[in-house]
Amino acid sequence: MxxxxxxxxxxxxxxxxxxxxxxxxxxxxxxxxxxxxxxxxxxxxxxxxxxxxxxxxxxxxxxxxxxxxxxxxxxxxxxxxxxxxxxxxxxxxxxxxxxRLPPWPDSAQGLARLAERRPVIGLSNADRSTLLRLDAHAGLRWHLALSAEDAATYKPDPAVYRLALTAAAVAPDRVLMVAAHAWDLRGAAALGMRTAYVERPGGDPPAGTDRFDLHTTGLADLADRL
Incomplete structure (x- = not known):
């Protein structure tokens, strides 16, 4: 592909x-x-x-x-x-x-690699104070971290994805949403965002009717594909 x-x-x-x-x-x-x-x-x-x-x-x-x-x-x-x-x-x-949630083994290195080439945004249902401490504990480094708290709702409500689109300030099809949850990617796709599914234990795998842009085995695979 x-x-x-x-x-x-x-x-x-x-x-x-x-x-x-x-x-x-x-x-x-x-x-x-x-x-x-x-x-x-x-x-x-x-x-x-x-x-x-x-x-x-x-x-x-x-x-x-x-x-x-x-x-x-x-x-x-x-x-x-x-x-x-x-x-x-x-x-x-x-x-x-x-x-205090532990990162997946490839998270910190994968984020760093991807951030060398493109702006990277975190978009979480965790509130601002939780996200701050979680990012510090897990060693996650962003150009920008956004919380659903700023939209006073939760994903997959479109208002949450609009937070990222507003910050990105580009057309939705120039923004890639990455998640281990098919329901999350469906919410992003409904607004015209590109989508990448990442395989994780306990995630929500795509259904047969889902048509995401990428299906990856981890962040190294994602970086290679981009």
Missing amino acids: APIDVDVIVFDVLGTLVDEAAGLRSAVEQCAPGADPTTAAGLVAVWQQHVAVEQERIIAGGRAFAPSSVLDAEAATVVARRAGIDDPGQLQLLAAAST
């Missing part, structure tokens, strides 16, 4: 550049030492389901906007209740788990 020509690269963060599930699982295991791996994984699924449902409610107008740190605190409370965690300090530590 011939390389595609774009001016700006936009990256999803959670799941695409950091291993969200592993970070949450580590926090659960730390705060609930008796949890075996299967139990911890189940609690992580509960956490992620709570956040996903509440984000969908906000997008649909069924709930006023709340930043991701609020949704994470709610999810941590639900998980703590199920895991029998009643220490306030442990609950606080658990609620901040999204600021």
Whole structure:
């Protein structure tokens, strides 16, 4: 496949550049030492389901906007209740788990390589304070990091992608959205952005009807293809 020509690269963060599930699982295991791996994984699924449902409610107008740190605190409370965690300090530590997510092995080097040639933007559903700490913890370096908090909604609401398009100040088809989630890429494509799917464990793979511009195995593959 011939390389595609774009001016700006936009990256999803959670799941695409950091291993969200592993970070949450580590926090659960730390705060609930008796949890075996299967139990911890189940609690992580509960956490992620709570956040996903509440984000969908906000997008649909069924709930006023709340930043991701609020949704994470709610999810941590639900998980703590199920895991029998009643220490306030442990609950606080658990609620901040999204600021300590580990990067995928190729994230830092891949971003640096891509940023040598084009402006790179992070576009995350994490709120501003969470994204700041997450980027510092994971070693992610951007030309610009944007949070869905600035649009008072969440991806895949078009308003979030417009934050990146406004900052890029070029036509949508000159901007490449990179994500490990097909739902995220569909949202970007609806606004005319180019799309690149990155394979990650636990991601949302493309359906048979999806037609993304690139399907890559990682950031090194993405950089080669660009």
